[in-house]
Amino acid sequence: MKNLLKSFLLLSLILVLNSCGREDGPRLSVSNDSPGLGLQSAPNGLVSYDQVKYIFKNVCANCHKPGGNQPDWTDEKAAIEYAKTKGQKLKMKVVARQGGEMPMAPFQDKVTDEERQLIGKWVDSENGLVESISPAPNSSTVDTSPGIGLPPHLNFVQTCYGCHGNNGLSQTPGIPNLAGLSPQYLQSTINDFIQKRRSDSMMTPQALQLSPLQLEDLMLFIPNLKIEPVKSIENIDLYNKGQQISKMFACTSCHVGADLKPIDGSIPNILYQDKKYLENQFNAFVNGDRESTMMAGTIDMMKNTEGFDITDPENAKALAEYFGSYKDNEN
Numbered sequence: 391m392k393n394l395l396k397s398f399l400l401l402s403l404i405l406v407l408n409s410c411g412r413e414d415g416p417r418l419s420v421s422n423d424s425p426g427l428g429l430q431s432a433p434n435g436l437v438s439y440d441q442v443k444y445i446f447k448n449v450c451a452n453c454h455k456p457g458g459n460q461p462d463w464t465d466e467k468a469a470i471e472y473a474k475t476k477g478q479k480l481k482m483k484v485v486a487r488q489g490g491e492m493p494m495a496p497f498q499d500k501v502t503d504e505e506r507q508l509i510g511k512w513v514d515s516e517n518g519l520v521e522s523i524s525p526a527p528n529s530s531t532v533d534t535s536p537g538i539g540l541p542p543h544l545n546f547v548q549t550c551y552g553c554h555g556n557n558g559l560s561q562t563p564g565i566p567n568l569a570g571l572s573p574q575y576l577q578s579t580i581n582d583f584i585q586k587r588r589s590d591s592m593m594t595p596q597a598l599q600l601s602p603l604q605l606e607d608l609m610l611f612i613p614n615l616k617i618e619p620v621k622s623i624e625n626i627d628l629y630n631k632g633q634q635i636s637k638m639f640a641c642t643s644c645h646v647g648a649d650l651k652p653i654d655g656s657i658p659n660i661l662y663q664d665k666k667y668l669e670n671q672f673n674a675f676v677n678g679d680r681e682s683t684m685m686a687g688t689i690d691m692m693k694n695t696e697g698f699d700i701t702d703p704e705n706a707k708a709l710a711e712y713f714g715s716y717k718d719n720e721n
């Protein structure tokens with residue numbers, strides 16, 4: 391009986407969606423008879439909380455805050471509980487855009503139709519209304535390759551991944567991870583490229599092509615990219631030397647705060663960053679190829695410390711080895 395009611399509600403929802411005439415053909419598949427109907431996750435049937443969390447974090451959390459008056463969707467337990475008890479309300483508001491979409495109006499365009507349906511499918515999944523089709527191992531329908539699940543408005547990030555690695559984890563020496571960078575630093579450093587305060591033959595043209603809206607979207611998206619924790623130490627002597635120099639000049643006082651994050655959003659994360667990139671950037675500060683008022687004090691101090699030779703190329707390598715494979719509790 392209960393299931394019958396649910397099916398009825400879902401059916402009405404489909405009718406509502408289709409009568410909107412946004413697109414031909416059915417767009418919300420309830421069962422999994424027709425996988426691939428415009429849903430990225432369709433081949434896999436079930437949609438997990440993890441697959442929609444980024445929407446909650448990036449869009450909804452602007453208003454739905456922890457401890458606020460509205461449900462906090464970033465709280466996994468509470469969100470799942472809500473989906474199970476009041477899922478229809480969520481679907482009416484977000485998927486069907488009925489019954490008071492008004493409050494989120496300023497953010498409406500930040501959620502695509504595909505993402506709305508993904509949320510609907512997640513609600514269905516939590517309520518056991520979507521069959522799980524267990525994927526065959528190595529099945530080509532299973533999206534295991536990172537980056538492919540990008541929402542449509544972020545398709546351009548595929549280009550970034552081309553150099554910066556899937557999910558912003560660089561595989562190329564000299565090219566930095568994008569994972570781990572704060573929105574604030576991202577914005578300021580992209581602007582540095584645009585205004586020629588920083589320059590790089592590969593990256594400058596990329597920065598110049600970004601629209602302000604794309605940069606805004608990136609600032610919401612980049613924090614979702616998780617940095618791979620500890621990379622292995624390749625040369626323990628260099629690592630120890632780097633640690634010693636870091637202690638001498640208090641690099642971690644800015645670059646490593648609580649939770650291993652920099653103390654401030656304006657300071658870049660350098661932990662587990664590509665080592666060759668770290669070395670290059672450090673040398674760029676020393677040579678004056680890259681300017682930074684915040685780094686200048688440290689560089690000056692290094693230049694003026696007796697018995698420390700900042701021009702010795704091994705120092706930059708040592709610092710890069712240290713921060714590139716940083717171990718917690720050792721600063």
Ligand code: HEC
Pocket residue numbers: 445446449450451452453454460461463476479480483484490493494495496497501
């Ligand atoms: C601009 C602010 C804002 C944004 C962004 C926003 N909401 Fe809301 N939301 C509200 C306000 C205010 C209410 C309470 C008023 C109402 O229910 O209409 C609300 C209520 C709701 C409710 C009903 C809660 C209840 O049980 O009473 C749901 C469901 C909901 N929002 C879902 C979402 C989802 C999902 C997102 C992200 C895709 C989102 N909202 C984004 C402001 C926002």
Ligand code: HEC
Pocket residue numbers: 546547549550551552553554564565566567568571576579580588589590592593596600608658670
């Ligand atoms: C053709 C290769 C290439 C592409 C494509 C590319 N980048 Fe880069 N990017 C680089 C290189 C190389 C650097 C390092 C520049 C330097 O050494 O100063 C860099 C640096 C950066 C930095 C600075 C990181 C830091 O820690 O300061 C950011 C941010 C960045 N890229 C973002 C992006 C974004 C966003 C895109 C996609 C819109 C993108 N890049 C596309 C090559 C690329």
Ligand code: HEC
Pocket residue numbers: 566579635636639640641642643644645656657658659660668669671672681682683684685688709
């Ligand atoms: C007073 C705070 C502060 C201290 C101390 C400091 N830094 Fe920085 N560092 C910054 C800031 C801010 C930036 C970003 C500069 C910019 O883009 O203008 C930065 C940038 C960097 C970068 C480039 C990272 C990237 O993603 O492009 C490296 C490498 C770096 N610092 C290494 C070090 C090392 C090594 C030390 C110690 C010898 C150190 N820093 C000490 C604030 C600091």
